Amino acid sequence: MTCDELLLRLTDFGDGVLSEDLCEELRRHLAECHSCTDLQADLAALARLCRECPPPRLPADLRLRLAERIGKGRPGGR
């Protein structure tokens, strides 16, 4: 497997949709290629960065208005 071939399949690999043969080829390539190992490490770091960012919160006033509307069962504008 070449670097380009790995690159095209990396997300499919992470998503578990590749055949076992392709997975094995991909693992072999990663074990031998520093550039592709770095890419995989960067993408893992990116995922960690995103998961650790504090998520935006639904504004309290909007949450209250929505709860009131759901309680009344009447949709409507602001």
Add this chain to the structure above:
Amino acid sequence: MAEVRGEAVPDVPNGDPRAALSRALVEEGDRLYGLAFRVTRDPDLAADAVQDAFASALDHIDGFRGEARLSTWLHRIVFTKSIDLLRRRRREEPLPEQDVENLTAEDLRLGHGPSWARPPDEVLRGKETRAALEQALGRLTPVQRAVFELKETEGRPTAEVAEILGTAEPTVRVHLHRARLKLRDLLADHFRGGRT
């Protein structure tokens, strides 16, 4: 089975639609707002999208049964409302995806960009990095941001993300792949101490 803009309305556990929506507001409210904010990048538009979504849900949920999970269905409505609001206000037209079936030479070029050189955790978790990430996310298309939020941040299964976006699973993977490579490329300078 009823439909809202072509989408099946979900089954309501225990047959009480308002109680189910109230519970969804408590349990999913932040995530729904997070999706709207990620797509629109505007707190007011995101609030409007969530409000419109719950209004639409209230309009259509009584007495209906469908096959989608309530959470998935609400995310689908929020995503659609967010895209609608972006288009209506013309702040940001969703960028055309040239080819969502296949990865391209540009995808390959990005994949061979400079490495982050293993940034230490304190740099990865720093405020500057988060600011750089927000800036970089602004360079993605709204659909790429939605996929990135749902898959990478929330860790939802690809099948569910495809259902929320109304697209196919391979298309979700192409969007995710492009979003990851673009963000890696855009953040490379930040981790090497340069501009973002």
